[in-house]
Amino acid sequence: MAIEYPNSFLTEPSALPTQPELLVSAALHLMSHYSTRSGEAGACLKLASVIERHLKALAGHGELTPVLRATCQQLSEQWAGHVERASPKVSSVPLFDRVFRAAR
Template sequence: MAIEQSTRAIEEPGTLSSQPELLVSAARHLMSHYSTRGDDAGTCLKLASVIERHLKALAGHGDLAPVLRATCQQLSEQWAGMVEQAIPARQNVTLLDRVFGVAR
């Protein structure tokens, strides 16, 4: 799937990180597909997370113009907030709850 390939590409040193135009292109491609995945919340969450990582990588890229890096930083923070809100809240389960089987 494209998400896994994009994730591997951003994590491998010397691939997209050395070519910012490819990273910009990949981020734009992923963002264009985000809205078409509304039927599968898990895929949307994963896609949003990959988009956020691409934008974060661009924000830290030294070869980009400062205005583009600042824009990518702001967008990265917005996507990160969206991902955090979409993650289901975890219940606070204490050790005693687990021992006594309250949280099954």
């Protein structure tokens, strides 16, 4: 059984109605989709970031029980760490030094 969500529901958790069940459902759907693609080279960093944002939104949702909010907060932090580790690293060498070395 496939559940159809408007695209904005999946990419922007703030676009969801206030019913926490829809946000939980979308987060679980995204996590399942991510896990099926994790074997592919370079699993989708954007999808992982969207999952993190959904979990963060759930962690701050007042209608969820404290245990569920705490779980979502912890998972949000884990996904944020995953996104940070998987993000391309920016060169720490200043631009001037890179240009000067290339000129030699």
